[in-house]
Amino acid sequence: MTPPPSPLIGCAAERIAALTPENPHWIGDRKPGLLVVGAGMMGREHMRVTQLLGWAEVRGMVDPFKGSVDWALSDWRLLTDQPLKVYDDLREAIQDSAVDGIVISTPNHTHHNILQTVCASGKPILLEKPMATNLADAEQIVRLAEAYPSFIQLGMQYRYKAQYVDALYELQSQSALGAVKTIAMSEYRPPFLDKVDQWNKFNRNSGGTLVEKCCHYFDLINVVAQSRPKRVYASGGRAVNFLDFEWQGQSSDIDDHAMVIIDYDNGVRASFTLNMFCQELYEELVVVGERGRLVASEHASFHPDIRSSARLQVEVPQHAAYQAVPVGYPDPIESSGHYGATFFEHIAFNRQLAGQTVDAATPQQALWSLIVASAAQHSMQRRREVDVAAYCEEQGLGDFYAAG
Ligand SMILES: NC(=O)c1ccc[n+]([C@@H]2O[C@H](COP(=O)([O-])OP(=O)(O)OC[C@H]3O[C@@H](n4cnc5c(N)ncnc54)[C@H](O)[C@@H]3O)[C@@H](O)[C@H]2O)c1
Structure with a gap:
């Protein structure tokens, strides 16, 4: 699998x-x-x-x-x-x-x-x-x-953001929804921030917006789907951000919005929406299975005076989180970076140093997230759906795909 x-x-x-x-x-x-x-x-x-x-x-x-x-x-x-x-x-x-x-x-x-x-x-x-x-x-x-x-x-x-830890726990350890059927993930946020030498304003440095930023979300979607991506269709481009931005004589070429649809081998259907010309940050994962719907969401901000908040809702009869409940880590952990996710990433790293098995992303899983991201970017350029097996073959990853 x-x-x-x-x-x-x-x-x-x-x-x-x-x-x-x-x-x-x-x-x-x-x-x-x-x-x-x-x-x-x-x-x-x-x-x-x-x-x-x-x-x-x-x-x-x-x-x-x-x-x-x-x-x-x-x-x-x-x-x-x-x-x-x-x-x-x-x-x-x-x-x-x-x-x-x-x-x-x-x-x-x-x-x-x-x-x-x-x-x-x-x-x-x-x-x-x-x-x-x-x-x-x-x-x-x-x-x-x-x-x-x-x-x-x-x-x-991002696997270690509190709302996704709890969502994955409900979906996998508790099987709260039964078999998962559809996954819809979205991110709304402000534009890319300034970086040293503005490397993130150019596809050749970042790999493209869906690779650079959205590999996090494709990783989460893959983990929820528990299957191999089969077909990808995406539409998106450059609408608002950095349209006139130049750095050292080069014009920025990064995308700022996209909509992606992914079909998995096991029949799970997923979508991902990105919009990067918003004022504040909002992320949402909606999963629907045989028994009901799960929503994991986060409101956040780059403004230090606006507090972030995350919620989990599991609309399954008798579930304690049938009405959305707040989730999160203690304040010092939440504010240490990426709402506590980096903190738990370091716990996993220390545990791996001690030889323990952890739930951090492996290189193989990271490659699967890039396969979806790259296929989506390819689909955006070609304006047609991408057969992931054929795309992997073209890219020299036929064996990796087949072994999957
Ligand atoms: N996991 C996450 O949520 C997350 C969030 C933001 C960034 N990132 C990733 O972290 C990486 C760094 O991003 P950032 O936001 O810190 O960028 P940044 O521009 O703020 O920092 C990058 C630093 O790397 C230095 N650098 C460049 N070439 C180097 C080299 N050969 N040897 C040593 N240092 C070198 C630069 O001088 C700069 O100080 C990127 O891969 C980015 O995608 C991950």
Whole structure:
């Protein structure tokens, strides 16, 4: 069955209850040491979350851009007075014996090359999403991971947002809806934020909007569908954002809205809607099965004075959440980044360091999310449906698809 099923480890409340202040998985007589490669917005979030969780220690970072290093150092000083090493050379950094795990949070188009260098360490890796900007590189990463002496965890941490943890718990552990029939996911949000060198305004750097941003949602849809995507049709394009945006003489070419339909081998039908010219953030997952409907939703904002809130509704007779109930994590965890999702991603990373099986995204699952995203982008360009098996064959992924 493809994508591989996710072993689920409890609902959000159980995960909170199971939290311990100390890492139960020390390496010898010390906490695991982490190296952060790429100290931009996400690199700083990984540092902040590592400190908040307290299970591991960030030992150092590598980033060629002084502005990012300075910003990360100043954030670090607010968190702790522990030393933080700034390495000039990635090869030297990964071999440091104080480093037990490596977080790669550089722009998407650099993942593939940086990963080749980092793999010389043989150490555990947390690689940000999307794993690569094209399917050929992504497939190589899957092969590399299969032969790698340690593990490579993928940064699809939306799985750990409280409303999706609880939704997946209801759908899979509790079978609350019976067999799932339809899945409708949507994201409404403001435009892409500023990034170092504006890398995210160009498809060649990001892999395209559906790859860059929406691999999270295709991963969630795949996990709910528990089957292999068969056909994809998408319509979308550029309507409002960055239409006149130029950077170093190049015009932005990224899409800002899309509607995608996915048929799965097992008969599940799914849709995904993206709109990136809204004021606030709203995400919704609606799943309907034989016994009823589940809705997991989140209102959020980039404005610090607007509180985020998430809800879960399970419209199944006698269910405690028949009327929507609020879900979430304690405030310090929610506010540490991505509404607590990154915090639980780090718990999973620490558990994997200790050799445990976790429900974090594997390289194979990450590739399945990119297959759907790429097929959708292909469909948008061609204005017709894409047969996923034929598309994978064309892209050199015939064996991977068939093995699925
Ligand atoms: N998981 C999530 O929810 C999530 C959210 C946002 C971003 N991301 C991902 O995180 C990654 C980084 O995004 P960001 O928002 O932090 O971007 P950013 O532009 O804020 O930061 C990227 C940093 O990487 C540095 N960098 C570039 N090339 C490098 C290299 N060769 N070695 C070391 N550092 C290098 C840049 O100087 C910059 O400081 C991207 O892959 C992005 O898709 C994931």
